[in-house]
Amino acid sequence: MALGLRHHPGRHLATSRRLRRSLAHGRTRSKPVIQSTNIERSDVPTQTGDGDPRPVILRAENVSVSYQSASGSRVDAVREVSLDIREGEFVSIIGPSGCGKSTLLRAFGGLTRTSGGSVLLQGDPVTRPKPDKIGFVFQDYTLFPWRSVLANTVMGLQFRGVDRREREATARRYLELVGLDWCADSFPAELSGGMQQRVAIARALTTDPAVLLMDEPFGALDEQTRTLLGGELAGIVEKTGKTVLLVTHSLAEAVFLSDRILVMSARPGCIKEIVQVPAERPRTEEFLTSALFDEIRAKVFASLIEEVHRQAQANEESRRAAQRG
Ligand SMILES: Nc1ncnc2c1ncn2[C@@H]1O[C@H](COP(=O)(O)OP(=O)(O)O)[C@@H](O)[C@H]1O
Ligand SMILES: [Mg+2]
Structure with a gap:
């Protein structure tokens, strides 16, 4: 070809x-x-x-x-x-x-x-x-409903013991990357399915895994x-x-x-x-x-x-x- x-x-x-x-x-x-x-x-x-x-x-x-x-x-x-x-x-x-x-x-x-x-x-x-x-994103929405978007996004870093200021700053950067920094304080139920999956992608990326x-x-x-999200995923992958x-x-x-x-x-x-x-x-x-x-x-x-x-x-x-x- x-x-x-x-x-x-x-x-x-x-x-x-x-x-x-x-x-x-x-x-x-x-x-x-x-x-x-x-x-x-x-x-x-x-x-x-x-x-x-x-x-x-x-x-x-x-x-x-x-x-x-x-x-x-x-x-x-x-x-x-x-x-x-x-x-x-x-x-x-x-x-x-x-x-x-x-x-x-x-x-x-x-x-x-x-x-x-x-x-x-x-x-x-x-x-x-x-x-x-190794970061994972699954089909089912895997956000914790009782945690805010930011609190969900920091989880990987929290488990790693990263201090609060640093983990929140990193999480906000990745939320920005997926276009959702503006709803960091919202809860998953307030988000559409597509937005929830973007948060899941941001969360998976915060620890900078070698493979997603x-x-x-x-x-x-x-x-x-999904067409829109596919386009966004392409952009995210290009950037990272x-x-x-x-x-x-x-x-x-x-x-x-x-x-x-x-x-x-x-x-x-x-x-x-x-x-x-x-x-x-x-x-x-x-x-x-x-x-x-x-x-x-x-x-x-x-x-x-x-x-x-x-x-x-x-x-x-x-x-x-x-x-x-
Ligand atoms: N934990 C499990 N225990 C027993 N069988 C399983 C388990 N997980 C998947 N399978 C079986 O393995 C096969 C492949 O499943 P899966 O990998 O989920 O397929 P796909 O993702 O392509 O739809 C299927 O027959 C499924 O029923
Ligand atoms: Mg399957």
């Missing part, structure tokens, strides 16, 4: 590092720190050995996860996933319902034990949650809100240079936001295909209506729909087997 993109990953990396330092030290301005630097990324970042100089931040080696169901039978949820995620990459995971996406994400975050293989974050094995290094894992963060929102792994069932969201899209197979989920999204950043609404967007979306859809049918068939067979008893 000839896109005329030039490849300056080094520049991108330097920019992200500057930004991260700036956010960490409170020099964030209300306007985007990077307005439009036309960050150019590699147009063919593959799994390994692709010449992408960005360091590998998260590595999965033959990760498998099986569950023991209450009746004693075994469910193989994820089978032998191997993957390298590079610093600053945005990777989406898409696949049929029940194929193991959440399981894989949880295994990456140390929330679910692997039954085979290993997960390495910056070279260290991930065997339990690492709240300092998001499991259908906009899944409970209406389409317009965060490495993000996003589980989504929205093709448009995956194509708009990602450098790479992993299509998972029917259960037990493995990586069926990796689709590159070689579009310039920052991405604009023009990209949403471009031929390239349609082309990538169609490619992902074709790959996904096969697996959706396979998964539906497998579900039906399990249902019949359970009925037979």
